[in-house]
Amino acid sequence: MDRTRLALNQYTVKPWSLREAIDGCIRHGIPSIAPWRDKLAAHGIAAAARDLRAAGLRVSSLCRGGFFPAPSAGERQARIDDNRRALDEAAAIGAPVLVLVPGPAEGASLAGARAMIADGIAALLPHAQACNVRLAIEPLHPMMIAERSVITSLGEANDLCASFASPHVGVIADVYHIFWDYRVEAEIARAGTTIAGFHLSDWRTPSGDLTSNRAMIGDGCIEIAGLARAVLAAGFTGDIEIEILNAALWAGDQELTLRTAVERYTALSA
Amino acid sequence: MDRTRLALNQYTVKPWSLREAIDGCIRHGIPSIAPWRDKLAAHGIAAAARDLRAAGLRVSSLCRGGFFPAPSAGERQARIDDNRRALDEAAAIGAPVLVLVPGPAEGASLAGARAMIADGIAALLPHAQACNVRLAIEPLHPMMIAERSVITSLGEANDLCASFASPHVGVIADVYHIFWDYRVEAEIARAGTTIAGFHLSDWRTPSGDLTSNRAMIGDGCIEIAGLARAVLAAGFTGDIEIEILNAALWAGDQELTLRTAVERYTALSA
Numbered sequence: 001m002d003r004t005r006l007a008l009n010q011y012t013v014k015p016w017s018l019r020e021a022i023d024g025c026i027r028h029g030i031p032s033i034a035p036w037r038d039k040l041a042a043h044g045i046a047a048a049a050r051d052l053r054a055a056g057l058r059v060s061s062l063c064r065g066g067f068f069p070a071p072s073a074g075e076r077q078a079r080i081d082d083n084r085r086a087l088d089e090a091a092a093i094g095a096p097v098l099v100l101v102p103g104p105a106e107g108a109s110l111a112g113a114r115a116m117i118a119d120g121i122a123a124l125l126p127h128a129q130a131c132n133v134r135l136a137i138e139p140l141h142p143m144m145i146a147e148r149s150v151i152t153s154l155g156e157a158n159d160l161c162a163s164f165a166s167p168h169v170g171v172i173a174d175v176y177h178i179f180w181d182y183r184v185e186a187e188i189a190r191a192g193t194t195i196a197g198f199h200l201s202d203w204r205t206p207s208g209d210l211t212s213n214r215a216m217i218g219d220g221c222i223e224i225a226g227l228a229r230a231v232l233a234a235g236f237t238g239d240i241e242i243e244i245l246n247a248a249l250w251a252g253d254q255e256l257t258l259r260t261a262v263e264r265y266t267a268l269s270a
Numbered sequence: 271m272d273r274t275r276l277a278l279n280q281y282t283v284k285p286w287s288l289r290e291a292i293d294g295c296i297r298h299g300i301p302s303i304a305p306w307r308d309k310l311a312a313h314g315i316a317a318a319a320r321d322l323r324a325a326g327l328r329v330s331s332l333c334r335g336g337f338f339p340a341p342s343a344g345e346r347q348a349r350i351d352d353n354r355r356a357l358d359e360a361a362a363i364g365a366p367v368l369v370l371v372p373g374p375a376e377g378a379s380l381a382g383a384r385a386m387i388a389d390g391i392a393a394l395l396p397h398a399q400a401c402n403v404r405l406a407i408e409p410l411h412p413m414m415i416a417e418r419s420v421i422t423s424l425g426e427a428n429d430l431c432a433s434f435a436s437p438h439v440g441v442i443a444d445v446y447h448i449f450w451d452y453r454v455e456a457e458i459a460r461a462g463t464t465i466a467g468f469h470l471s472d473w474r475t476p477s478g479d480l481t482s483n484r485a486m487i488g489d490g491c492i493e494i495a496g497l498a499r500a501v502l503a504a505g506f507t508g509d510i511e512i513e514i515l516n517a518a519l520w521a522g523d524q525e526l527t528l529r530t531a532v533e534r535y536t537a538l539s540a
Binding site for chain 2: 105109144146152155159179181182203205207208210220223
């Protein structure tokens with residue numbers, strides 16, 4: 001696949017600081033990066049903006065906002081306020097996209113939680129427009145429904161996205177979260193240019209913590225090349241993120257992880 | 271919920287033999303049972319048919335056939351032959367339904383595996399008609415795609431079922447496998463009287479083995495009563511199976527598991 005569109009999602013090498021991740025991108029010829037907010041805070045927002053620019057890196061997205069459902073109106077407002085700060089941070093570092101992990105039900109019904117997510121995005125949208133940052137709804141694998149996201153399929157994310165009909169709302173197509181769906185290619189086509197991010201890892205049946213068991217590209221059963229063709233055919237023109245959240249890899253050699261991921265990405269034909 | 275429609279799926283109390291499960295049903299006033307083939311084989315088919323009848327139990331289904339995808343044509347034929355034997359066993363014990371766990375891709379593409387499943391059901395259908403046993407396609411939770419089933423949503427199972435348009439092909443609605451889907455109620459309504467089984471357990475985020483981590487009814491986040499109302503409104507008239515596959519419960523007191531499950535079922539309002 002096209003190396004000029006490659007982006008490193010920073011949690012692929014989670015033990016690294018933002019400085020180390022920037023240096024890793026430079027060493028491996030990766031032209032784009034997706035920082036996470038905790039790493040950004042540790043580095044300082046202004047310093048991050050300066051250092052990313054100095055390194056000549058594009059920013060593909062900022063990870064992450066979202067987590068809208070909460071038991072009380074006050075807590076829901078606090079989440080929205082925090083998402084506004086995330087939009088400010090995205091704008092400051094030149095990220096065109098804020099990834100939204102929608103959040104679990106937190107005691108609400110699924111329908112209630114889904115309504116809170118729609119309300120949260122609606123409340124954020126004016127600030128997203130003002131910042132010129134796109135809110136990107138990421139559907140997560142259904143196994144994460146009780147802990148991360150009640151939005152569990154690309155079809156559902158597409159419906160929610162379509163309800164806003166705004167250039168500042170889009171969806172994330174992460175192969176790990178959506179590949180199992182027999183309608184995935186149809187939903188990718190339907191998403192079209194609302195696709196605001198395309199994330200790569202691979203699937204092996206997880207054991208233990210379900211959130212950090214993603215496989216290295218090529219080590220699992222996801223038909224990545226076919227999904228990539230579908231996403232490109234849909235009109236997605238952004239950078240393509242390697243995002244491999246894997247606790248075993250985090251415990252290992254980050255340089256090896258990064259080298260392997262870049263090799264596997266490069267070998268994909270799409 | 272209606273105690274006269276309650277069925278015990280035998281793997282809820284997996285350590286028990288068929289004799290022990292029959293006796294458990296009698297003790298707890300459960301009028302229906304779904305045996306598994308390994309337990310049936312251990313008991314003997316003819317003896318099972320006699321003992322189930324003598325106990326006055328209905329049989330809700332036989333678990334399980336399926337697993338159609340295989341690398342070679344010979345192995346695929348062997349799977350179909352085994353499914354024919356499962357149909358014979360179902361007919362012998364008076365089971366109106368053979369549950370089909372579709373199977374993983376086994377090295378094929380997802381599309382290829384899905385085609386093998388459709389071909390397998392088509393090959394079985396004449397024998398199902400001859401036995402007057404319904405083949406019931408069970409969509410499994412997407413986290414099981416690499417090990418158990420490439421059919422991952424009720425929508426997909428409905429589409430496959432509709433392609434046969436036969437009274438001898440239906441679908442299984444198991445709350446554990448389908449509750450996460452924002453379209454689940456619409457797909458239950460679409461399934462209508464093709465629903466050949468309704469299975470109850472509950473969801474807590476699994477760790478360890480994903481196939482035997484289902485929660486006791488009421489201990490998780492599935493909105494069971496609402497799903498039950500939808501299934502009954504769709505026209506399902508069969509028995510409702512408690513099917514809690516849980517390794518921790520299997521290691522505990524089976525009598526307690528059964529008593530608790532019956533209490534939780536009875537307390538559901540649908």
